[in-house]
Amino acid sequence: MVNRNDLCWCGSGKKYKKCHLPLDEKIAYFERQGFFLPRKDMIKTPLQIAGIRESGLLNNAILDEVAANIHIGMSTAEIDRLVAEKTKALGAIAAPLGFEGFPKSTCTSINNEVCHGIPHEQIILKDGDIVNVDVSTIYQGYYADASRMFMLGEVSSERKRLVEVTKECLDLGLAAAKPWAFLGDIGYAIQTHAENNGYSVVRELGGHGVGIEFHEEPFVQHAGQQGTGLMLVPGMVFTIEPMINGGKAGVYIDADNHWTVLTEDGQDSAQWEYTVLITETGAEILAS
Numbered sequence: 629m630v631n632r633n634d635l636c637w638c639g640s641g642k643k644y645k646k647c648h649l650p651l652d653e654k655i656a657y658f659e660r661q662g663f664f665l666p667r668k669d670m671i672k673t674p675l676q677i678a679g680i681r682e683s684g685l686l687n688n689a690i691l692d693e694v695a696a697n698i699h700i701g702m703s704t705a706e707i708d709r710l711v712a713e714k715t716k717a718l719g720a721i722a723a724p725l726g727f728e729g730f731p732k733s734t735c736t737s738i739n740n741e742v743c744h745g746i747p748h749e750q751i752i753l754k755d756g757d758i759v760n761v762d763v764s765t766i767y768q769g770y771y772a773d774a775s776r777m778f779m780l781g782e783v784s785s786e787r788k789r790l791v792e793v794t795k796e797c798l799d800l801g802l803a804a805a806k807p808w809a810f811l812g813d814i815g816y817a818i819q820t821h822a823e824n825n826g827y828s829v830v831r832e833l834g835g836h837g838v839g840i841e842f843h844e845e846p847f848v849q850h851a852g853q854q855g856t857g858l859m860l861v862p863g864m865v866f867t868i869e870p871m872i873n874g875g876k877a878g879v880y881i882d883a884d885n886h887w888t889v890l891t892e893d894g895q896d897s898a899q900w901e902y903t904v905l906i907t908e909t910g911a912e913i914l915a916s
Contacts, residue, residue, distance in 0.1 A: 638673040655861060658808070663859045670846065671863035672839055677905060679770035680839040680865055684903055684915035686718045687765040687772040691916075694761050700753055700780050704736040708747035711763060723764035723771055723842050730887065735762040735775075739787075742830055742871050742879050742889040742897040755781035758791055760899045764842065765915075771838050773867050774915035775901040786874065787896055793825045794872040794898035801850070801868045805904055805911040809860050815852025818870045828877035830897070833889065835867040838903055860906050865914065869901030 630637055636647035651671075659665050672680065693714045694707060712733040715722045722733035730746075737745035737760040738753070745751075745760075753759060762775035777791045797818045804817040819829050835848030846858050850870040873879075875895030882888040891897050903915035 637668075638675075640674050651862060654808075658859060664857065665859050666846065666861055666864060670837060670844070671861055672865050672905075673863075676770070676839060677863070677865070679768060680772060680903070680905075681914050683720070683765050683767040683770040684772035684774075686715075686720050686767050687763055687774055687903075687915040689718060690714045690720075690763050690765060691761065691774060691776055694763070695776065695778070698753070698759075698761070698778050698780075700755050700757075702753050703749050704738075704745070704747035704751040704753070704759075705749040707736055707761060708732045708734050711761075715765060719767070721766040723766050723773070724762075727842060736760070737762070737888070737897075737899070739896050740891045740894050742873070742891060743833060743899060744887045744889050746885050746887055753780050756783055756787070757781075758783060758787050758896065758898060762899075762901065769840075771840070771842050772903050772915040773838050773842070773869075773901065774903055775869065775899055776916075777898050777900055789825075790827065790872065790874050790896055791898045793822065793827060794870060795900050797821050797850075797870045797872055798868060798900040798902060801870060802902060802904060802911055802913070805860060805868065805906060807860055807862050807906055807908060807910070810855055811846060811848060811858045811860065812852035812856030813854050814868060815849045815857075816854045818868075819851035822870070822872050828873045828875065830871035830873060830877055830879055830889075832879060833871060835869045835901075837864070837866045839865045862906050862908050864906040865903065867901055867903050869899060871897060871899045873897045 632645040764773040800817040837844030878892035
């Protein structure tokens with residue numbers, strides 16, 4: 629047990645009473661009320677947050693490089709090489725490469741591909757395509773994760789609306805990510821907006837804790853009820869990454885590559901992703 633005048637457990641060098649004691653007391657109070665609170669190892673230290681923030685800046689730079697170069701006629705393998713080269717130039721590591729056997733440095737998911745699309749020389753971006761590029765970066769041992777949607781050429785009004793509403797879902801989820809709120813609040817905000825616009829939310833996949841490992845607790849469901857689930861505490865870092873389908877919510881995994889997730893009904897899907905930090909006043913985007 630840490631005493632008030634001991635150095636804080638977080639490694640800040642401050643006395644416990646001047647650092648994490650007020651937060652720990654508030655967590656203990658809510659636990660006594662019967663709420664579900666995160667374990668201490670799910671709350672990042674100031675040093676860890678600084679490292680994740682730096683990784684997030686590099687992750688953003690890599691996605692900016694994609695945004696500056698993506699074009700009709702480009703293969704998704706070219707996108708992967710661009711990500712790999714920019715990551716290396718920044719002195720970082722592409723987290724997806726080799727993760728549980730994933731063969732590439734990034735995920736590229738087109739139209740009815742929900743996520744985890746594998747880049748390939750023969751997959752060529754076409755006029756009217758929508759594509760999600762998902763970049764995850766390791767820098768000095770810290771992870772960041774974000775994805776963006778790109779619209780190529782003359783995109784149909786239906787696809788454009790799906791992309792835009794999905795981004796709105798992400799930002800509404802972010803707005804619900806407040807200290808002492810709940811994971812269910814994030815899911816509720818996303819689900820409500822998606823369904824009010826005639827879309828559906830993928831349930832099998834969701835956001836996740838990130839920073840020290842690629843995937844950590846908690847699992848962040850993009851559908852839910854207000855006031856339910858894990859209580860959000862300052863220092864938590866996780867992704868919000870809604871996958872919104874133009875048709876029904878059902879998905880399946882490609883039987884050939886065992887990675888790519890597609891919509892069961894063949895309708896389009898869109899996804900945007902942030903890495904976020906819960907702060908004392910709201911949420912800070914660490915990677916976008």
